């Protein structure tokens with residue numbers, strides 16, 4: 005039987021404890037079930053699937069099994085769809101309902117192919133489709149991922165809406181997440197590339213030393229996600245030893 009979580013309840017509990025949810029971002033090719041399981045074991049409270057195209061998910065059983073795999077313990081989980089049509093989004097959400105705790109509509113993908121087909125950032129010019137936006141990225145579509153996020157704009161959004169807000173952009177350490185929470189009073193802080201480098205980012209140790217590295221590589225040998233395995237190893241090599249606190 006699938007474990008289920010009430011996401012709004014999680015936000016309420018975090019707020020009552022004057023805390024925020026640690027969130028693993030949607031990441032194409034990466035935030036699959038193995039990676040979600042891993043980061044969850046290091047204090048990530050909420051995870052997203054990679055972006056899934058809603059129309060092919062609805063039309064094609066093969067696309068469904070390729071794009072979405074899960075386990076009974078794969079929760080709290082939000083499935084992210086890319087859709088340019090409300091019916092596709094609703095139909096895909098119904099299909100995934102037994103296996104997920106929520107769905108997310110991608111409004112942030114700035115890639116040219118997505119914009120051309122009316123997905124991702126293209127939806128930002130259609131506010132009527134996305135009037136319940138809960139995830140806010142701190143950069144505009146034309147800004148590079150290396151540019152600083154706009155913390156003031158994020159705070160304004162957090163102060164202006166009543167739905168829970170997850171903020172993201174540039175989170176590399178637990179201190180970064182704490183800082184953004186202090187500055188914005190948000191409900192959740194999401195990390196993407198930072199978690200690829202350090203899946204224990206939200207863990208109190210603030211770094212991936214030898215223990216984590218071994219645990220992760222042990223898990224990798226039990227998965228079949230070879231593309232991700234390679235990238236994972238490369239990311240680990242990229243962490244300077246001085247940034248780890250558990251030794252090699």
Ligand SMILES: Cc1cc2nc3c(=O)[nH]c(=O)nc-3n(C[C@H](O)[C@H](O)[C@H](O)COP(=O)(O)O)c2cc1C
Nearest residue numbers: 029030031032054055112173174175195196197198
């Ligand atoms: C490898 C990779 C894949 C991504 N795939 C998605 C995706 O499927 N959907 C999405 O909304 N954002 C995607 N993003 C964007 C991230 O969710 C996040 O908003 C962005 O990377 C900024 O956060 P960061 O500074 O913590 O990396 C992806 C980012 C990376 C690095």
